[in-house]
Amino acid sequence: MYRDNYIKALRSELLEIVADELTPIAIRYNYSEVPLEGNIKWRPQVLLLGNYSSGKSTLINDFLGAKVQNTGQAPTDDSFTVITYDHSQPPEAPIQVSETRDGKFLLSNPEYPFETLKKHGQRFASHFRYKKVNSPFLKNLAIIDTPGMLDSISERDRGYDYQEVIGDLAQIADLVLVLFDPHKAGTVREAHTSLRDTLPARTFEDRVLFVLNRIDECSSLIDLLRVYGTLCWNLSQITGRKDIPMIHLTYSKQEALKSNNLQDSNYLKFLQNQRDDLKKAVLKAPCFRLDNLATFIETHAERIAHMLEALISFRKRARKFSFKSFGIALLASLGAAATAFLLSIIAPTFSGMPLLQRAIAAVAIGLTSMIFWSFYFRKTFYNRFYRKTLKQIDNLTTLENQTRRDCWETIRNTVLLFLSNSNGKYPIGDLRHDYRKVWKVYEKGSKEIREALSELNEISPEDEEEFFKNRLELNGFKEDDSLHVQSVQDFV
Ligand SMILES: Nc1nc2c(ncn2[C@@H]2O[C@H](COP(=O)(O)OP(=O)(O)O)[C@@H](O)[C@H]2O)c(=O)[nH]1
Ligand SMILES: [Mg+2]
Structure with a gap:
C-alpha cells in the first residue's frame, strides 16, 4: 500500500x-x-518483435487466455496491434475483444503515447490497430503485437519505414520481447539494428528479453541444442558481445499437442514451466517503468x-x-x-x-x-x-x-x-x-x-x-x- x-x-x-x-x-x-x-x-507497454510465424500472436493469445490475435503459418497479420485492458467489463464476462479502433484514433489522441508515430504516414496508420480485451493479464500493462520481419521484403514494399517504426515503439516500451523460432534462428539483424540504434545503451540489456519459441518443433534434444547454439552465435555476432544474453526457451502446449510434437520429444517435459516463467517476467514490466x-x-x-x-x-x-x-x-x-x-x-x-x-x-x-x-x-x-x-x-x-x-x-x-x-x-x-x-x-x-x-x-x-x-x-x-x-x- x-x-x-x-x-x-x-x-x-x-x-x-x-x-x-x-x-x-x-x-x-x-x-x-x-x-x-x-x-x-500511459500504462507500461510490452513490445513483441520477431520473424513472421515465430509465434508472437500465439504467445499473446496464450498470455491473454483467449484467441485475440489471428495466427497462421503464412504472414497472417501485417498490422501493429496495441492491446489494452477493458475496465468496463464485469469480472465474470468471458475474455474477448470488446472494442477495436483504427490507427488514426491512436495516432491523433494525445491520451496515448503514439502521436510521434504520425510521421510514418498513411500506410503505417492503416497498419496500426487498437484492441480492448478484458484479460486480467492486461490489468497493469498493454501489449503490442507487430507484423513479422521479413528480411527479403524491402522497406519500400511496406510503404513505411518498418525499422524506424519499431525503433520508435521500442523507445516507448518498457519491455521488448524478441522472438525466434527454430527454423529462422539466424535472421534477427533487422530487429537488433533498430533496437540498438534507438534504445539508450545503458538500458538496452535490461529491457530486451530474447525468446526461442516453438521449441517443440526441434526433433530431439540435440536438435534443440544445435538451434540454441546457432542463435547464441548469431546474437553474439550482432551484439558484438562475448557473453550470451539469457534466452527463454518456450513453446505453446496447445500447438505442440496439435502437431503431435509432445510424445516425440520427451525433453520438453523439462522445459514445461518456461512459458510460465516468461509470463512472470513479462508481468514485471511495470516494475521497469520507474527505471525507464x-x-x-x-x-x-x-x-x-x-x-x-x-x-x-x-x-x-x-x-x-x-x-x-x-x-x-x-x-x-x-x-x-x-x-x-x-x-x-x-x-x-x-x-x-x-x-x-x-x-x-x-x-x-x-x-x-x-x-x-x-x-x-x-x-x-x-x-x-x-x-x-x-x-x-x-x-x-x-x-x-x-x-x-x-x-x-x-x-x-x-x-x-x-x-x-x-x-x-x-x-x-x-x-x-x-x-x-x-x-x-x-x-x-x-x-x-x-x-x-x-x-x-x-x-x-x-x-x-x-x-x-x-x-x-x-x-x-x-x-x-x-x-x-x-x-x-x-x-x-
Ligand atoms: N508447434 C508449434 N507451433 C506454433 C507455436 N507457436 C505458434 N505456432 C504456429 O505457428 C504459426 C505462426 O504463429 P503466429 O502466432 O501466427 O506467428 P506470428 O506471425 O509470429 O504472429 C501458427 O500456425 C501457429 O499455430 C508453438 O509453440 N509450437
Ligand atoms: Mg502475428
Whole structure:
C-alpha cells in the first residue's frame, strides 16, 4: 500500500518535471513537436518483435487466455496491434475483444503515447490497430503485437519505414520481447539494428528479453541444442558481445499437442514451466517503468543539453565573428579616412582646400565606408560565415567519446533545422538559462530518482511499511493522494 503510493508519488513527480521543465524547452527548440510526457504517461507497454510465424500472436493469445490475435503459418497479420485492458467489463464476462479502433484514433489522441508515430504516414496508420480485451493479464500493462520481419521484403514494399517504426515503439516500451523460432534462428539483424540504434545503451540489456519459441518443433534434444547454439552465435555476432544474453526457451502446449510434437520429444517435459516463467517476467514490466522514466529523463535531458550547447557555441562564434568583422571594418574605415586626409595634403589638386574641409571630407569617407559595410558587407560576410558553419556543423560541438557521438547523431538535424529557421539569430541569454535548467532536470532524473530506486530495491519487507510511511510524510504526500496521475487504473 505505502510502497504503491510511494512509487506513485515518484512517478507523478517525474512526469511533472518532464511536463513543466523539459517539454517547454524541447518544443521551443524544435526538439519535439509534441509534449515529451505524452510518451510516458500511459500504462507500461510490452513490445513483441520477431520473424513472421515465430509465434508472437500465439504467445499473446496464450498470455491473454483467449484467441485475440489471428495466427497462421503464412504472414497472417501485417498490422501493429496495441492491446489494452477493458475496465468496463464485469469480472465474470468471458475474455474477448470488446472494442477495436483504427490507427488514426491512436495516432491523433494525445491520451496515448503514439502521436510521434504520425510521421510514418498513411500506410503505417492503416497498419496500426487498437484492441480492448478484458484479460486480467492486461490489468497493469498493454501489449503490442507487430507484423513479422521479413528480411527479403524491402522497406519500400511496406510503404513505411518498418525499422524506424519499431525503433520508435521500442523507445516507448518498457519491455521488448524478441522472438525466434527454430527454423529462422539466424535472421534477427533487422530487429537488433533498430533496437540498438534507438534504445539508450545503458538500458538496452535490461529491457530486451530474447525468446526461442516453438521449441517443440526441434526433433530431439540435440536438435534443440544445435538451434540454441546457432542463435547464441548469431546474437553474439550482432551484439558484438562475448557473453550470451539469457534466452527463454518456450513453446505453446496447445500447438505442440496439435502437431503431435509432445510424445516425440520427451525433453520438453523439462522445459514445461518456461512459458510460465516468461509470463512472470513479462508481468514485471511495470516494475521497469520507474527505471525507464528516469532513463527517459536522462536521455532527453542529455540530448537537449547537447543541442543547446551547440546552439550556444554557434551564437558565441557568431558574436566573435561580428566583433572581428566590426573591428576590421572600423580599422578599414579609419584607414580610408586617414588615406583620404593624407591624399588631400599631398595631391596638388586639393592644395587650396582649407584644413577643416579636408578633415570633414576624410571623416565623411570613413563614415560612408562604415555605412557601406554595415548595410552591405556585414550581411554578405555574415551569410558566408553562417553557410560555412552550417556546412561544418559538427565543429559546433566536441565529440570526444562514443556516447557524445551517438547523442549528437540524434540531434544533429534538429540543430541544423533550428539554425536554418532562425537564421542563427536568437538570444544567447535565454539559451544559457535553459541549458542550466535542463542540467538540473538531468541531475534530478539521474541522481535523486536513481537513489530512490536503489533504496526501493534494498528495503526489506519488514521495514517496508515504516519506511514508505515516513517517506510519504517527508514528501508531503497523503496516503490517498491522487497525485495527478491521469487514471489510477492506468498506473501500477
Ligand atoms: N508447434 C508449434 N507451433 C506454433 C507455436 N507457436 C505458434 N505456432 C504456429 O505457428 C504459426 C505462426 O504463429 P503466429 O502466432 O501466427 O506467428 P506470428 O506471425 O509470429 O504472429 C501458427 O500456425 C501457429 O499455430 C508453438 O509453440 N509450437
Ligand atoms: Mg502475428
